[in-house]
Amino acid sequence: MERTFVMVKPDGVGRSLVGECLRRFERRGLKLVALKMQQLSVDQAHKHYGEHKGKPFFEELVAFITSGPVVQLVLEGRDAVAQVRKMNGATNCLDAAGGTIRGDLGLSNQNNLVHASDSLETAAREIALYFSEDEIVVYALPCAAWLK
Numbered sequence: 320m321e322r323t324f325v326m327v328k329p330d331g332v333g334r335s336l337v338g339e340c341l342r343r344f345e346r347r348g349l350k351l352v353a354l355k356m357q358q359l360s361v362d363q364a365h366k367h368y369g370e371h372k373g374k375p376f377f378e379e380l381v382a383f384i385t386s387g388p389v390v391q392l393v394l395e396g397r398d399a400v401a402q403v404r405k406m407n408g409a410t411n412c413l414d415a416a417g418g419t420i421r422g423d424l425g426l427s428n429q430n431n432l433v434h435a436s437d438s439l440e441t442a443a444r445e446i447a448l449y450f451s452e453d454e455i456v457v458y459a460l461p462c463a464a465w466l467k
């Protein structure tokens with residue numbers, strides 16, 4: 320089973336879409352194994368989005384992601400990294416397909432509601448940025464047998 324990291328961004332929290340996002344992931348069969356709400360510091364934002372440093376939108380992105388609380392999830396499931404990226408949709412909500420979170424709920428490129436890890440390596444790095452190992456809960460879902 321893979322683990323991936325998801326962050327509902329300040330626009331998702333501010334628009335009361337946390338439950339909608341989580342509902343979609345849970346209904347898909349992904350298992351919630353950690354959850355946290357916090358307001359990111361500029362330092363955390365720089366660490367999180369380090370690969371985008373120097374890009375024209377970087378400063379605005381940092382201002383946006385630190386502008387309000389975020390909700391962070393760790394989700395577990397088969398092929399979780401790729402499946403969650405598909406469920407989120409294209410980065411720019413205007414390009415995102417219907418049926419995806421961004422395609423159904425957003426109109427912006429920057430304010431695109433959710434972030435998700437783009438690879439297993441990124442997932443491990445991002446999970447470790449925000450969660451200690453003992454904050455990730457190991458448990459069995461009774462319905463797991465149906466998801467084999």
Ligand code: CMP
Nearest residue numbers: 371376380410428429430431433434435
């Ligand atoms: P995310 O998937 O979190 O990864 C990087 C983020 O940068 C992206 O979602 C958007 O919020 C933002 N982003 C990417 N490209 C642009 C852009 N061209 N203009 C503004 N923001 C962008």
